Amino acid sequence: xxxxxxxxxxxxxxxxxxxxxCTGTTSDVGGYNLVSWYxxxxxxxxxxxxxxxxxxxxxISNRFSGSKSGSTASLTISGLQAEDEADYxxxxxxxxxxxxxxxxxxxxxx
Amino acid sequence: EVQLVQSGAEVKKPGESxxxxxEASGDSRANYWIGWVRQMPGKGxxxxxxxxxxxSDIRYSPPFQGQVVISVDKSRTTSYLQWNSLKASDTAIYxxxxxxxxxxxxxxxxxxxxxxS
Numbered sequence: 001x002x003x004x005x006x007x008x009x010x011x012x013x014x015x016x017x018x019x020x021x022c023t024g025t026t027s028d029v030g031g032y033n034l035v036s037w038y039x040x041x042x043x044x045x046x047x048x049x050x051x052x053x054x055x056x057x058x059x060i061s062n063r064f065s066g067s068k069s070g071s072t073a074s075l076t077i078s079g080l081q082a083e084d085e086a087d088y089x090x091x092x093x094x095x096x097x098x099x100x101x102x103x104x105x106x107x108x109x110x
Numbered sequence: 111e112v113q114l115v116q117s118g119a120e121v122k123k124p125g126e127s128x129x130x131x132x133e134a135s136g137d138s139r140a141n142y143w144i145g146w147v148r149q150m151p152g153k154g155x156x157x158x159x160x161x162x163x164x165x166s167d168i169r170y171s172p173p174f175q176g177q178v179v180i181s182v183d184k185s186r187t188t189s190y191l192q193w194n195s196l197k198a199s200d201t202a203i204y205x206x207x208x209x210x211x212x213x214x215x216x217x218x219x220x221x222x223x224x225x226x227s
Contacts, residue, residue: 034212036213036214040155045205045217045219048213051211087154089155097169098169099157099209100171101147101154101157102154
């Protein structure tokens, strides 16, 4: 099971919007609406921010939004803030009844 | 809300065995899966596998099949991750995580495993 493909890094200025892509295949991202996203600050455990492609768990800012087109899912962070600087990972269910993470994207707030 | 508490950091030599644990509390139903995730130094998250508290179903990601053993003690709502012969490349932080409805919704604090001669 290969890791899902994410850009290594994305940057933006405070207040801007950025989008992180997560590309898989029809056996994972493209085959199911079961993509979730996680935020990880240095030295901390990851935190759950999006599930089922576009749903936000309770307590997560509406600045975070998710979408999917074909076998590519995307996470958009709008109104970028300094506290958004972190690593972001996508995670998908697969046709082999397993799960797979993306390689991770480092977000830098300029 | 479930809390996942992992065992403490370990320092081992190559070839030694190790078993780390993850105890779940706060959700008496325990009707969920506990997964394990590896994070090697400076690297991303890798899904290793998971176990179900109320059954015998254990699944492994192909790269980890045969390299580690996941087990569960239902009476203690504890999941374990075990190595029979550690390698230096097993040095990493290992997280346990609750998987429910195809999502990881809770994480343990992580266990640092260091393998060095």
